[in-house]
Amino acid sequence: MPFNIWCGGCNSMIAKGVRFNAEKKQVGNYYSTKISAKTIDLFVIWSFTMKSACCKHEIIIQTDPKNCEYVIISGAQRKTEDFDIEDAETFALPADEERGKLADPFYRLEHQEEDLQKKKEAEPVLVRLQRVSDSRHSNDYSLNRALRDRLRSQKKRVAEETEVARKMGLGVRLLPPSSEDAAAAAAVRFSSKFEKNRRDKRAAIKAASIFVEPSSSASGSKRLELELKRRKIKAATASALLAGRVKPSSWQMAHISASGQTQRSVAVVRK
Incomplete structure (x- = not known):
């Protein structure tokens, strides 16, 4: 287009x-x-x-x-699309009328002095630009050699950084070390699991009451003992049932009697 x-x-x-x-x-x-x-x-x-x-x-x-x-x-x-000539950094083309005037020799003679004056004003700038260009491109071989040396050293450095990252098991290339990164890494403090557990225990101790309740602790320990006994009775009955020494009906009766005894003992303890 x-x-x-x-x-x-x-x-x-x-x-x-x-x-x-x-x-x-x-x-x-x-x-x-x-x-x-x-x-x-x-x-x-x-x-x-x-x-x-x-x-x-x-x-x-x-x-x-x-x-x-x-x-x-x-x-x-x-x-x-409309644009400004100064912003676009372009030259304004002469109009059709101006083009016709340029073909007139008298018109060119009248503007010849102005053109010569503009040339004298712009000549120092052009000469200075030409000197800068000549100084930069006077020795092409040395410039090309310096550029190739810099590119070669850069490739070597990238290869070394990639090899170091591969040995460390990283998928990305690390940047060269700097003093700022070392200072920032030294200032980091990681919290360990021991410190976390200690803080949790201290918080639990501070939140707990300093007075001991003997009645509740005694009832809790007795309830725990009864639960252990009940588990032992169930385990013994199940092993006897698997061995064939106890019938299922008798096992059910034993289970009912054991549970009744446990309930009666719990009721006695509560009284």
Whole structure:
């Protein structure tokens, strides 16, 4: 695409330089006549038909040999862009009237003094720029050699850092060590598990009451003993059942009697 355009199908912008698979064909000829040389030049007018990638809309563009540009025939609209000459750092092209005046010898003679004055003002700057360019590019071999040496040392350093990272089991290349990184690493303090447990125990001790309750502790210990006895009775009955020495009915009765005794003992303790 020779310039920025707006697609006629979906109104999307197609940037300058986007490539298309276009159909090229000749649609006419343009004849240019030069009066001074008394010759006629023939220019072919080409037409390019393409489809936009956004909505498959057909766009037709033709060449304009007379104005030396491209013309949109259908399917799109050219995007108008205005810019400042100073911001774009370009030169303003002379208008058609100015071009006609430059062909006039009297007009050129009148502006010759101004052009010479501008040349004298810009000459020191141009000479200084030329000297700087000559000093930088006077010895191409030495500059190229210095550049290759620097690149070779850089590749060697990268290879060494990659090898060190591989030995350490890292997937990324480490940067060279510095004093700031060493100071920051030395200032880091990692908390261990021992310190955490000690802090938790101290917090539990501070949160607990300093007065001991003997009744509750005694009842809790007795309840624990009864639970252990009950588990032992169940384990002994199960082993006897597996060995075939006790019938299931008797095992159930023993279990019921044991649970009844346990309940009675718990009731006595509670009283």
